[in-house]
Amino acid sequence: MRRAFLIAVPYVWLLALFLVPFFIVLKISLSDIALAIPPYTPTLDFSQGWSGIKDFFSQLDLENYVWLTEDDLYWKAYLSSVKIALISTFLTLLVGYPIAYGMARAPAEWRPTLMMLVILPFWTSFLIRVYAWMGILSNEGYLNQLLLWTGLISTPLTILNTNTAVYIGIVYTYLPFMILPIYSALERMDESLIEAAEDLGCSRVQAFWLVTIPLSRPGIIAGCFLVMIPVIGEFVIPSLLGGSGTLMIGKVLWEEFFSNRDWPVASAVAVVLLLILVIPIVLFQRNQQKQTEAEQ
Amino acid sequence: MNSDVFAPWEDPQAKPLIQFQNVTKRFGDFTAIDNLSLDIFEKEFFALLGPSGCGKTTMMRMLAGFETPTEGHIMLGGQDIDPIPPNKRAVNMMFQSYALFPHLSIWENIAFGLRRDNMPKRDLEDRVEEMLRLTRLTQFARRKPHQISGGQRQRVALARSLAKAPKLLLLDEPLGALDKKLRQDTQFELMDIQEKTGTTFVIVTHDQEEAMTVASRVAVMDQGQLMQVATPDRIYENPNSVYVADFIGDVNIIEGRATANGEDTYQIDWAEGQAPLTATSAKGFARGQACHLAIRPEKVTISADRPADAINAVQGKVHDIAYLGNLSTYHVELPNGTIIKAQTANTRRISRRSFTWEDPVWLSWTATAAVLLAD
Numbered sequence: 001m002r003r004a005f006l007i008a009v010p011y012v013w014l015l016a017l018f019l020v021p022f023f024i025v026l027k028i029s030l031s032d033i034a035l036a037i038p039p040y041t042p043t044l045d046f047s048q049g050w051s052g053i054k055d056f057f058s059q060l061d062l063e064n065y066v067w068l069t070e071d072d073l074y075w076k077a078y079l080s081s082v083k084i085a086l087i088s089t090f091l092t093l094l095v096g097y098p099i100a101y102g103m104a105r106a107p108a109e110w111r112p113t114l115m116m117l118v119i120l121p122f123w124t125s126f127l128i129r130v131y132a133w134m135g136i137l138s139n140e141g142y143l144n145q146l147l148l149w150t151g152l153i154s155t156p157l158t159i160l161n162t163n164t165a166v167y168i169g170i171v172y173t174y175l176p177f178m179i180l181p182i183y184s185a186l187e188r189m190d191e192s193l194i195e196a197a198e199d200l201g202c203s204r205v206q207a208f209w210l211v212t213i214p215l216s217r218p219g220i221i222a223g224c225f226l227v228m229i230p231v232i233g234e235f236v237i238p239s240l241l242g243g244s245g246t247l248m249i250g251k252v253l254w255e256e257f258f259s260n261r262d263w264p265v266a267s268a269v270a271v272v273l274l275l276i277l278v279i280p281i282v283l284f285q286r287n288q289q290k291q292t293e294a295e296q
Numbered sequence: 297m298n299s300d301v302f303a304p305w306e307d308p309q310a311k312p313l314i315q316f317q318n319v320t321k322r323f324g325d326f327t328a329i330d331n332l333s334l335d336i337f338e339k340e341f342f343a344l345l346g347p348s349g350c351g352k353t354t355m356m357r358m359l360a361g362f363e364t365p366t367e368g369h370i371m372l373g374g375q376d377i378d379p380i381p382p383n384k385r386a387v388n389m390m391f392q393s394y395a396l397f398p399h400l401s402i403w404e405n406i407a408f409g410l411r412r413d414n415m416p417k418r419d420l421e422d423r424v425e426e427m428l429r430l431t432r433l434t435q436f437a438r439r440k441p442h443q444i445s446g447g448q449r450q451r452v453a454l455a456r457s458l459a460k461a462p463k464l465l466l467l468d469e470p471l472g473a474l475d476k477k478l479r480q481d482t483q484f485e486l487m488d489i490q491e492k493t494g495t496t497f498v499i500v501t502h503d504q505e506e507a508m509t510v511a512s513r514v515a516v517m518d519q520g521q522l523m524q525v526a527t528p529d530r531i532y533e534n535p536n537s538v539y540v541a542d543f544i545g546d547v548n549i550i551e552g553r554a555t556a557n558g559e560d561t562y563q564i565d566w567a568e569g570q571a572p573l574t575a576t577s578a579k580g581f582a583r584g585q586a587c588h589l590a591i592r593p594e595k596v597t598i599s600a601d602r603p604a605d606a607i608n609a610v611q612g613k614v615h616d617i618a619y620l621g622n623l624s625t626y627h628v629e630l631p632n633g634t635i636i637k638a639q640t641a642n643t644r645r646i647s648r649r650s651f652t653w654e655d656p657v658w659l660s661w662t663a664t665a666a667v668l669l670a671d
Contacts, residue, residue: 190393192395195362195382195391196389196391196395196396197397197408198362199361199382199383199388199389199457200383200409200412200457200460201409201412201413201460202383202412206412210408214399215398215399217399294442
C-alpha cells in the first residue's frame with residue numbers, strides 16, 4: 001500500500017504536469033482554426049453523449065502538420081533554431097570551460113565565493129537582464145560608447161537586432177548551466193593524475209588534452225545538453241535582441257499563437273518542437289545513466 | 297666486509313647516482329628541507345623514513361621535478377636536474393594514490409608513458425606485455441582501474457612507472473593502502489622486481505618495518521633533516537641518537553650519567569638506590585656526562601632469580617604483559633617507578649607461562665646489549 005503510494009506520487013505528478021497538457025496541445029494541433037472562443041474547432045461536448053465524442057474525433061485531422069511541411073518558413077525556422085542552438089552551445093562551452101577550470105583550480109577557500117558569483121545573476125529577473133543587454137548593445141549603448149571613446153571604431157557597430165546579439169544573449173544567459181556541471185566534474189578530479197601524466201612524459205598541454213578533457217567529458221556533455229535543449233525553443237532572447245533576420249522556432253510559435261491567433265498551427269509547431277527535443281533529451285538521459293554506472 | 301655484498305656507499309670510488317648538495321626547500325616561512333646533503337647509489341633500494349611532515353615527501357617531489365630546491369642542487373648521474381621539468385626527467389614516480397587514469401584500461405595505463413616517447417607499435421606492445429607479465433596482470437589488461445582490486449591497482453601503478461625503464465623509480469608510500477598481509481607479500485614482490493630490473497628505487501614510507509624489510513639503506517628523517525643514514529641493521533643496532541632509537545622499533549631509554557671505568561666501558565649512575573649499570577661504547581664520554589642508555593626489549597632477559605653472571609641486573613615486578621602470540625612483552629616496574637620492557641619468544645604454551653602479573657622478576661642484560669647515546 002505504502003509502496004504503491006510512493007510510486008503513484010511521481011506518476012500522478014507526471015500525468016498532471018506533463019501528459020495532460022501534452023494531450024491538450026496535441027488535441028488542439030489536430031483541430032481547425034475558428035473564429036470562436038476558444039479559437040479552434042471541434043470542442044469536446046459531453047452533453048451529446050457518445051455520438052458527440054465520436055463526432056469530435058471524426059473532425060480531427062493532420063491538416064496542420066501537412067501545412068508545416070508546405071510552408072518553408074517552418075522547417076527553415078526549425079533548422080535555424082538548431083543551428084543557432086549548436087553554435088551558441090559551442091560558444092558557451094568555449095567561454096564556460098576556462099571559467100569552470102579556473103574555479104576548480106582556485107584555492108579551496110575561494111571556491112564557494114566563485115560559485116556564488118556564477119549563480120548570482122539568477123537573483124535578478126531573466127527578462128531584466130536581457131533588457132540590460134539591449135542597453136549595452138544598442139547603437140548608442142555602453143559598448144559602442146566605450147569603443148568610440150577608446151578610438152577603436154569611428155562609427156557605432158550595429159550589434160543589437162542581429163544574430164550576434166542573440167549569441168551574446170544566449171551565451172550570457174546559459175553560461176551557469178555550462179559552468180556548473182563542468183566545474184563539478186573538474187573539482188572531483190584527483191590533482192595527482194595530472195602530475196602522473198607529466199611524470200610519464202606529457203607536457204602541460206598534452207596532460208590537459210589526454211587527462212583533464214577526457215575526465216571532464218561527462219560534465220561537458222551534461223553542460224552542452226543543458227544549454228542546447230532550452231536554446232532550441234528559446235523565445236525571449238531572439239525576440240528582444242534578434243532582428244527580423246533572426247529566425248527561431250520559439251518566435252514563430254509565439255507569432256502563430258498571439259499575432260495570427262492560429263492555435264492549431266501553433267500547437268502543431270509545439271508538438272514537432274517537442275519531438276525534435278526528445279532526441280537530445282534521450283541522449284542526455286543515457287549519458288547521465290552511464291555516468292552513474294561508471295561511478296558505482 | 298665481503299666484496300660480494302652490495303654496498304657502494306662503503307666504496308669511496310663509487311659515483312653516486314643521486315646527490316643532494318646542501319638542499320634547502322622552504323614553503324613561505326616553513327622550512328621543509330634544511331640544508332641536506334645525501335648520496336644515493338645506482339641499484340640501491342633507498343628508504344626515506346620519518347613521521348608525517350618530516351620532509352620525506354618533499355624530497356621525493358624534488359626528485360620527480362614537482363618542486364625545485366630553494367637553495368642547493370640535486371644531481372642525477374652528475375647532471376644538475378633542477379631546471380629539467382618532470383616530463384623530461386629519466387625519473388618515474390609511483391603515486392601514493394596510484395593516480396591511475398580512470399578512463400583508460402590497464403593496458404593503456406601502462407602504455408601511456410611509452411606513447412609519449414613515440415615508441416614503435418611493436419616495441420610498445422612487447423614492452424607493455426612484458427610489464428604485465430612482470431606484475432602478473434596479463435589477464436586484467438582490458439579492465440578499467442575501478443574493476444580491479446587494491447592490490448592489483450598497486451601493481452598497475454608499479455608497472456606503469458617501470459614501463460619507461462627509468463634510471464630512478466620513486467615510490468610514495470607504495471603499500472599504504474594495502475592491508476597488512478598483502479603488504480608483507482608485496483614488500484617481497486617489490487624487492488624481487490627491483491632486483492630483476494636493476495632500477496634504483498627510492499621509497500618514502502612512515503612504516504619502519506616496511507623500510508627495514510625492503511631497503512638496502514634507510515634514511516631516518518625528522519624536521520627536514522637526516523638523523524641517520526645507514527643499513528637497516530645498523531639503524532636498529534647502532535642508532536646514533538635517542539630519536540632514531542626511539543623511532544625504529546621498541547626501546548627502553550634510561551637516563552643517567554656516564555663515568556669511564558675501563559677501556560670503552562662506562563659505568564652509568566641512573567637512579568638513587570640502584571646499582572650502576574655497565575655499558576660499552578666506542579664513543580668517548582666525559583666524566584659525569586649526561587647520557588641515555590638504549591636497550592632493545594628482546595635483549596633483556598627476564599628470570600625469577602638473579603642470574604649469577606649478569607653484569608646488569610635489576611629487580612622489579614611484572615606490571616603488564618603484552619601477548620603478541622609469538623612474542624610476549626613484559627612491562628616490568630622497578631621500585632622507583634621506571635618501566636622496563638623485556639621481550640621473550642613464547643616457546644611454550646601460554647598456560648605454562650613462567651611469569652604473570654605482579655610476579656617479582658629479575659631483568660638482566662649484557663654490557664654490549666645497550667647503546668650509550670649522548671643526547
